[in-house]
Each structure stands twice: as structure tokens, then as C-alpha cells.
Amino acid sequence: MNHPLLTQVIEALPDPVAVFDTQLRLVTVNNAFSEESSRHLGFALRAGDSLRQLMDLHPNLASQSMHVWQAALSGERVDFELAYGHPPLRYKISCSPLYNDQQEVFQVMMVIRNVQAETEVRENERFYRSVLENLPVGLQEFTPDGWHRNMNGAQRAILGPEHAANNRPYNVFEDPINRRSGLTALLDEVKQQKAPVKREVLFRYTEIHDENVTRIQPMYYEITGFPVLDLQGDVTCLFIILSEITEKKLAVLSLEKSERLLHTIVENLPVGYIQFDNFGFIRRVNQTQRRFFASTGLEEQPDSNLVQDPFARLFELDQLFLQVLQRGKMVRLEKKLAFQVHNGAGKIDREIFLDLTMFPVEDPVDKDQIVVALVKDITEKKRQELESTKIQESLIQTGEIGKIGGWELDMATRALRWSGQTYKIHELPPYATMTLEKALSFYEPESRERVEQAVAACMSRGKAYDLQVTIQTARNNTLQARVIGKPEYRNGRIVRIYGVIQDVTEQFRIRNQLTRNAELMRLFFDTIDMGYAVMDKDGKVNFINRKAQEIVDHGKVIGRNIFEVFPSLVGSTFHARVQQCIEAQAPVSFSNYLPQPDKWYEFLLAPMQDGSISIFTRNITDSKKMQRELRKANEQLSSLNKFLVNQNKQLEDFAHITSHNLRAPIANLKALMQIMNETADEQEREMYRGMFQEVIRNIDETLNDLIEIVQIRKDLNVERETLAFSDRLQKVKDILLVDMETSAIRLTADFTEAPHIEYPRIYLDSILQNLLTNAIKYRSHERPPSLHLKSKVVEGGIMLTAEDNGLGIDMERYGAKLFGFRKTFHKNKDAKGIGLFITKTQIEAMGGSIHAESQLGAGTKFIITFRPE
Template identity: 30%
Template sequence: MIKVPLVSNTSYIIRQLPTPTAFIDTDHNIVQTSDTWTSIFNKNGESYKSKSLFAVFPKLSHKWKMVLDNCFNGNPQPMGIHQVIDTKGQELWFEWTNAPWYDTNENIIGAIIQLSNITDAVNNELELNKKNLLLQQQTEITKIGRWEYNIVDNQLFWCSTTKAIHEVPEHFSPDIENAIYYFKEGHSRNAISMALFEAQNNGKAYSNLKLQIITDTGKEKWVMAGGKPIYNKGEMVGLIGTFQDIHEQVEASIKTVDNEKLLRTLIDNLPVNVYIKDTESRKVLINKAECEYLGVKDPKEIIGKTDFELYPYESAEKSRAEDLRVMTTLKPVIGKETVNTRLNGKETSFLSSKIPLLNNKGIAYGLVGISLDISKLKEKEKELRNIINIASVQNKKLLNFAHIVSHNLRSHSANFSMLLNFLESEKDENEKKNIIGMLTQASNNLLETLDNLNEVVSINTNTNIEIKEINLNDKVVDATKNLSAFISNSKAKVKNNIPVDFSVKSVPAYLDSILTNFITNAVKYRDPERESLVVLSAEKKGDYSILTITDNGLGIDLEKYGEKLFGMYKTFHDHKDARGIGLYLTKNQIDAMNGKVEVTSEIGKGTEFKIFFNEKN
């Protein structure tokens, strides 16, 4: 019981009280306060003496009047907590207590009110409440629950989120045994059992265990579990941990993986080359077809490389420029016919497309390329074009041949008819003999014509010609030996510059005919003003072995006779032995072997023939 009489010599003592203290009378008026009270509540030195406590603090609970009245009757009771603003404008919390105020005669004349500053405690509690609320919100958003296990009492606690994940009612009381039982039998249950054992017996924490549970309603669900030991004075007293529902994320991840596998399977089995490049034109993805084209088994050998590491510089430079154009303009390249050259020199024809890859801001972050190998199609196209050309040439030959047959045989027929008429009407025996002689010559000419025509037919209808690898130098030596008398009588020279090991693919009989005809013509049409010189040389170029025969003879006016040069019975010089059949036959033989002939000539200087033997035969 506190007894403090209100006398002047006690005022000083009251002012020195360390806690905020106020004395009020039974009318609730403030009679005396401590300096600590004054410093907190009296603004600008204003005195609150003789003022009602409830007038000074209008927000005080009116229930407190009843509490104070009970105190005036000698029955003090707790008043509670009240928030005030001090003279500095700070928000403070005080716990108010009261006690009867006695005079010297033991009469209650009022109440003594003392305040305890609990601002820090209140703020800490508010902060804790905020954190708990935030934690609860985060728990609800992230679906992360908490659990605690008291080893001493063998008590397990689940928060409401953990219970919701297990789909158990709010009043459910878990224990460590049934908690483990909720994990799916097999890997998940074994893994959590081992983790709890290690934590409880060896103090080893665990985290990020991705496991499956069977909920109380029978649903399979993916969860993430974690836990660690808690200690008190160095002794393990329990475990605490988190429990997160990650079912949607795992299912989405599994679906994403399945979709990626499906997409990868599709891309890898497309009959086209597919690749993705970044903004630096580095390859970040390639399919199996692209791997095969680049000659690698593992895509990792190509990932991260640019075209400058995979193709010749000129090709890579063009590709990089096209990549930049596609990513800058955002305009795709679709179905462009291109020829790619590998570092080993191999060329491949493609129908290529490049499509920009755009982010959500519409900016290109790379491109996807699709290339269809059309090399075989191009080869077939070339073969078809060749067939068409051959058919066209053969058609022309056929028309020409029909014209020759019609013209020449008709000429022979008319000649025979005329001579026979002469013979029939002639009376002179000597003249008859002359006519018979002319009939014999006409018969020989007809036989020669028929032989020539038969040779042409044989060349163009023989589909079973056997092409062999033949040493060209040896054949030239044989041909010059066979023509040695003719060459010597013509005072000509044949110079053989063909390497001794040079070979061509040809029909042996055709090669003999070609060499004989071209050498004979070169000597036959020599210039009488100078010694005849025929030079033979050879080289390999692309798909052909090329025989070059050069002479210094009369030359041919190609502007005048170029189109008729290889025609049947076409002659270009007034030479008594010119029959116009040799070049025609050799041209047919060369064509039959898929070869070709080129000629350059200048009147008075000579002629050069290039015979191309196809090495792909």
C-alpha cells in the first residue's frame, strides 16, 4: 500500500520519481505529476494541474473511470495499455497502473497513476505480427508449408499449408510415422526415411528433395522437402523444415521435356537440314541431317561454331551477310537456291530458307535455317537436259541422215537409170563398153555410199559399246606408225607431246578411227608454202581428258563453214581426196561416248581440235 500525504515538502520528492507518475483526486483531476510525466506530456511547458485526466487524454477508455472509482474505494485494478503522442510527436505505448492515494489519516483522497513504457515491446510484437502475416501470405502464394518435430515429446506439428498439401482436415494431428507413410512407396519413402534418420542421428540437414506423396484423398503429388536439426544448449531437441507443393511445376516441366523430346524427334527425322544460329551466327542447335552433312556424329562438335569455321572464307562471308540481313530487316529468305562448298571442296546444292527468331519485343535474337539437299535433283535435271539435248541432236542427225539417204541414193538411182537408158539405145559397141565402165564406177560409188551410211547407223545404234581405260600415248604411236608412209610422202612431221602414262576412257576402235581421221586431215590439208607440222598434247580437266591436235595447215573459215563443219559429205577445200565423211564419223563416235569436240581455226595459219573424252563413262 502506498501512502504519500500531499504536503509541500513532498512535492520535490514526487517530481523526482523516475517513472511517469500522476496524482489525481477523486474527481479525476490532476493534482501533481513527476518531471518525467511533464517532459512527456506537457507541451510548451503547459501545466495540466487541476485539469481532468480525461480532458487531458480524451482518447482514454471511459471504462477506466470505473476502474479508478474502484481504486478510490480501495480496490485497485489493472487499467491496460494506451497509445499517446509525446511532446516530440513520437508514438509511444504505456502500460497504466493505479494505486489508492491516502492522506495522513489513512483516508483515500485520490489515486496514484504510474506508467511503464512498453513501446519497444509493442513495436516488436507489431513487427512480428507483420512478419507472420507476410510469411502466411508467402506460404499461401508459394505453397510452402512448415513443420516441426519435437524429439523429446515425439510431437510433430504441421502448419495449415502443410496440411492442405497433404489434403488432411485442419484438426488432423500428424505423427512422424504417418507423415512418412504419406510418401509414395519406393524411392520417395526410402529417400525421406534416410534423410530423417541422417538428420536425427548425425545432425545432417537436407534440402530440395523432390519426392512424391499420396495425399489423404489418394492423389499423387510432387513436393519439395527440406529439414534441419535444432539445438538447445548444444543438445538436439528437434527438427524443423519446409514442405512445398511443386506438383504443377514438375508436371509443367515434364510436359515441357516431353514436348522438347517430341520436337527434337521431329526435327531429327526431317529429311532436311535444320539449324538455329544466335546473333553472332554461332550454331546453337542442329539436327541429324545437318550433322551428317557436316560429317560429325555428335552435335557438340558443331555447337558454338560459325560458318567461318565450317566453310571456305568466301562462302562464310556471304552466309554471314545474309544472316545479318535477315535479322536486321526481319524479312525471311524462303526457298533460295544456293551452292554450299565444304572445306574439303565438296559442293552441295540446297534450297535454303532463313527465318528470324523474335523475342517478345519484336527484336531478332537469332534465326532458324532450313536447307533441302537438291544435289541429286540437280544431277537428274542435268541428265534430263543432256538427254533432251542428245534427243535434239539425234533428231537433227536423223533428219540429216534421211536427207542424205534420200538425196544420195536418189542421185545414184537417177544415174543408174540414165546410164541404162543410154546403154539400151546405144548401137556402138565401143560406146557401150564406156557406158558399162561408167555403170561399174556408179556401182562402186553406190557401195561406198552404202558402207558410209552403214557405218553411221552402226555408230548411232550400237548401245553396247564397251568403253575401256586406254593409254593415249601408245595409241598415238600406233596411229603414226600406221600412217608413216602417208606422213613421209607428204613431208610432214607429227610431234607427240602426250605423257607416256596418260590414259583416256574410250572405245578402242573409235579411238583408232578418231586419231587416224584427225591426223590424216591435218596432213592432207597442209599449206604447200611450209612444212606440215602436227602437234598432239593432252591434259586432265574436270570430268574430261582432253586431246588437243594442232596443225599449221590451210585453216578453215569457221564463220562460213562452222555450222557445217561436222556435216556428212561437207568439204571446205578443193582437195582431190576430200570426201566429207571423216569428221562426220568421228563426231558421231565422240558423241556416242558422251564426249565433245571444240575447234578453233584461222585461214592461212592452221587449225586446233580439242577432243573431250568423258571420264565419268
């Protein structure tokens, strides 16, 4: 190669160039090389200098370059990059061997090029590509015509691996799915406006698999489209950014749906709904309330102010509103409104009763307090209360004198249980051990066969039965009874058969007597000194006895209409009573004075099953004198009824005590049995046998107490005796031993101030047991349970307090129902809602009182006041 020519080429190159020989001496260098070496080394390397100077000054640089120089001298063309300088710059160094005529390497040309800018561009490009690739939102690029160019990983995940953009040329404007979703329209708008456009669209659907169920869920995205413009303002490419908002969108849709649902619920509430703002102006009224306004004649005034309205102020509704608004608590009460309304004929007096509930609500947007009023018209309910009370009293008396007892047969254990009345019907002592075979032995042979067949059919096929049978009681008395049995199912299986038995001996005798004397009665009606006739509902007389014929003093009446025979009866009291009897289908009795014969007659109209009416009449002129005696007899009958009501109440009370107080010890027996069966240690089993004896002894004691109290005459008070609180509490602890150990409850008592009380023993045991059972049942799992009992003398009486640290009760919500029958306030599976009802009944029966103080999550305190003897 010609050296002058090489020198000219090297000098013309803009990059630093040097040629060195096999001894690393510089043969030729250009100005750029000299200037670069001077800038970095502090002196210029020129032809004749050795590269070893560079190696001595910068060993690190030499270590990076020596192997490259050696490789070039061996005949290889080598390119490499290195960082040099302060701050370090990236250089690309190319070493090319030069050959002599013998094709031997005798020199190497080294070209040095600064690639710092190129390196930064590449690194920036990699950085931005990495950022875009890892964005949490989808990013996709299109040509102005809609052809797909590129997209990041998030967008590929959104579209899915099967999407056309991943596999072949794809035009976003030609995809029909994009036209339906609105993406096409969005990009058209971006192109037209040359500005970003943002929309929320339903972009696609996805499958959600839940076990064996696959659900299709819409996927909502917020799509932002924007253009990239060149210097002339033309669109060079289009971008879209997709951000998933499915959860947010579904929440918004759910909220809108909930709002619509709430509006529908409020509008269709069966009670009136009125919403007031914090100034008292009506803001909303539902259709039930609008109908109420229309039915009462009151005018609906949606813009009226409750605080200033004279009608509202008259009935103190403005005070209720202010009370709810200021205290922030619900108020519920019954309100009587008496007012006048105008109609076409004038003013009409109206009286209505309202069940009114007002409570505060915070406006979620403005944070203002609003008041909602729920209005229920209970006028008709109030009017029916008296009638309902009378009907209820009649039903109670009917049940008391009905002589009806209950029974049940457990299918698993074949255990038979009788109520106290059932034992009484069979003339057995209460709660004697009873089996199915023993129960069947009381039936006469023919009746027993029928009952056995009915019970077997009920057990096997679930067939209910209703039989009339003959029973031979334990005292050899023969009774006629009605036996009813029904199955009870649980999970498709019969778990027990239950029913009633009723002593119908008296009814049976009456029915037989009526059958035997049917003909005698016909003769009787003709011989008694009482008129009797049978008339259909149209007034046609079908039968009239001799006495009635004498009273009417008329020719043939049978087969004729009585109102045609005696036109004067039309519109009379007799006529009105006949219509009343027909409409009510109930007996009607009345007396009427007949001026012409100057006599009083008493009539009894009774409806018959065939629609006819029996008419009884008799001369009561003389009997008027006997009214006083009759009134006295009625008073005696009333006293007897009250006695029977009281008797049944006590029997029901004892039945509740039995059912409730025996449940806990029996549960302890079951628990002890299970524990004893699971242990193999004979010593432990012997210990549990001792526990069995103690629990059974207490059960036996309770049963004996119940039997003794049941046998006391019902018109006497339950016998009181001097009792020590500590002794009775010890008995209860023995009964509930297993429950106390299982719950680890800490029981403390302080009876020093009032250690004794005159009280029925069975009642006091029941009260203490209920208090302890409640503390165990409703204990908090956040702290060890505890119960503290304390007695003291208060105003001549004795007060007992029981304070636990359990779950507590929301008194504002449940305080009024706390001692109600079968009322529960926790989700405890063992809660029956009867313990506190029995306790309150026992305490009040003895003239005492009980109330509670409680706070949710902070325990409950019961305060019992015993009335002194």
C-alpha cells in the first residue's frame, strides 16, 4: 500500500485515526487523533511515539485494549467499545490489520469514533420502550388510515392472543366490533378535531369461571384517543390508551340500580313515607301517603313547612320533628288526630290513629340532617282491639274448659311424653313414667286396635289421624276421648308424632242422649209450655208446636209466610232480629212486649245447618220477677270462669318451668354421658358417675318440687319458705356444672347484706338458673365471662342484682321487647326467648319487678326487686 496515499486518507477522516506497527509504535496519526490525545492525556501523541506511554499512564485503559491490539496484529479485524474520560464517554474502536507484500501483518490501523450520543439515543429508546411496554394501561398505535403499528404488553393482554392485531395486518376502522363499541367513532372524532378525546365504552366481554358455572362479564374501559401531528399540523399517527374501569363502572351501575330500587321500594312501601329537610319543608311523599291524604280528606301540601303549619302545631308534630332533629334519635309513638274536613255537605268530624315513626338521616351529598316520617293508619286496628280482646278471652275460656291434653312420641328413642292435662284425663299422678305400650293399655280392645293401626300408618306413611276411642282410666272409669296425631318432618324424615287427646265423655253422652231422645224431643215441643217453630230464611213456617200455635192465635200457619200472615211484623223488631240472625249466622235473643194481651214474650232465634231458623218463645211475664236471682247466678258463673282462668295460668306457668328448668340439667347429663363414653380411665368414669348421681338428684328434687306445687290448691298462693341465697345458688351450680366448666365463667356473689328471703323455692331456683344460663349463653368471646350476684335490703324489700360482662343488649332497639315471650336478640343457636319471660312471670306473680340495664358489647345488669311478704 502506498504510504503517502494512506496518510492522505487518514488525515481526511473526521474521526481520530492512528497506525501502529508490531512494536506498538505510532507510524501515522491524523490531527483529530493528536487533538483527542492531548485533550485526554495532557500531551499529543504523534508519529514515532509508542502506545506503551498510554499503557503506563492508564493501566486500566491498556488492560481493555491490549488484547484487541494483539488480535489485530495476528490478522483479525476487531471492533469494541470502551468508556473513557471524566465524565466517561463511550468510544467505538475499530482495529484493522495492514499487510505487506509477503501478506504479513506489519501494521494496524486504529479508528476511534465517539459514540456517546448514539449510545444515549439507544439507551433512551430502550428506556422509553421499557416504560411504554410496562405501562399498567393499554397503548396502541395506528396509522392515520387505521392500520395497526405497535402496542404494549397491557394492550396485548386486553386484546388477547387470538386478536387479529397480533397475527396479521389489522385495520381498526374495518373491525365491526369497534363500530358497535364506539371506538371507530372516537378515532374519527380524534382525526377531525386533531385533539384528544376520552370516552367510557363497553369494550369487550370476558368469561369468569366459578366451579362449574361460567359467567359472562362485561369489561368497561376508559379510552383516550390522541393524534401525533407533524410540523404542518397533519396527523402522522393515532394512539389510544385503554384503562380498565370495570369495577368502578359496575359499582356506578349498581349504585344507579340501587337508587332506582330504593325509589321503587319507598314508593311502594305499605306505610306512608314523608321526607322533610332540616327546615321542615316536605321534600318527598310516597303513593301510600298520598292515598292516606285522599282518604282522610286532608290536603297534601308538598311545600308546606311542618314547623309553621297550624295543623302540625296543633297536634305537636312540630315538636316531634324538632326533637328528632336535635337529638338525632328515632321516635316512635301512636298519635290520635281529631279534626274536621269539608265536603259538599259541610264539615265532618274525623278521628284517626297513627303509628308514627320519625328518624333522622344524613344527606350523603350535602351532609345535612333530614327527617323521615313513616305513617301507618291504625284507626281500624284500634277499633278492633276491644272486639279482639273479647274474642281472645272467649278462646282462653274455651281452651280451659275443653279438657285437652298434649302428647308426643320421639321416633328415635320411642320416648313418650304427656302434658299434665293428659295425665289428668287418664287419672294418673303427674309426670309418671310413660311408655307407648303402657299408654295403649288404657284403651279398650277395639279402640286399641284402631289406635295401633293409626299410629303405625302415621309412622310409616306420615298419615295423620283423628279418632274417637274408649279409655279405661287408672281408676277404672270409662271415658270417651278424641285422639289426634300428626307427624313432624325434619330433612324429609319423620322425627316425632305429636297430637292432643280430649275428654269428650260429656259431649258423647249428650250426643247419645240427643239420639235416644230425638222422638221424645218432638213430643216434648208439643208438651212443653214454650212456643217453638221452624222457619226458613224467606219466612216460610215449616213447623210450629201447639204452644206457639196458641200464642199466634191464628189458623193454619205451617207452609205459609209468617210476614204475609202477620203483615204488622214487617219492619218490626222481630223482622230486624230475623235478618240479624240470618246475616250473622249466630243466635239472637230478645224480649218483646205485646200490648194487646199485656204480656212479655222472650224470643230466641237460632240458625240451623240447613239454613232454617229455630224460633223459641215463651211467656216471661212471671219470670221478670226472677231476674234478680238469675243475675246472681250469672255472677257466680263469672267468678267460676275467673277461677278457671287463674287455674290454667298457674298450670301453664308450671309447664314452662318444667320445660325450661329441666333442659339444662338434661343437657348436662348428655354431656357427662358423652365425656364418660370417650374416656377409658376407670377412675375418671367413676368421677363422672358421681356427677351423674348429683345431677340426677337435683333433677329429682326439681320434679318433686313441681309435683308438690302443682298439687297445691289453685286458689291459694304458692307456698313461701325461708331460703338462703347461697344454698340455692350452690344447687344451681351443681346442676350447671358442665356448662360452667366448659365456659370457664367466673361466678362471684355477695349475700352478706340480705342472706335470706321468704320466697317459693322452685321460683328462686328458676330465677338464679336463668341468670347464670344467660351469662353463659351470651358471653363475649373477647374476654373471660363473669357474673356477679349481690343482694341487699331496699325499702323493706330485697333487691337482687346480677351483672355480667357478656355481649350486652341494644336497649334502644330491644328494651321494650326484652322480657317478651320467645323474643331473642342474638344469633345464639341455643336462644329460645323464654328464660327471661318465665323469670319475669315468676317475679311478678309474687308481686315483684325486674328490669335491665345494658349496653351493646359491655354486658348486662338485671335488677330484681322482691316484694316483702
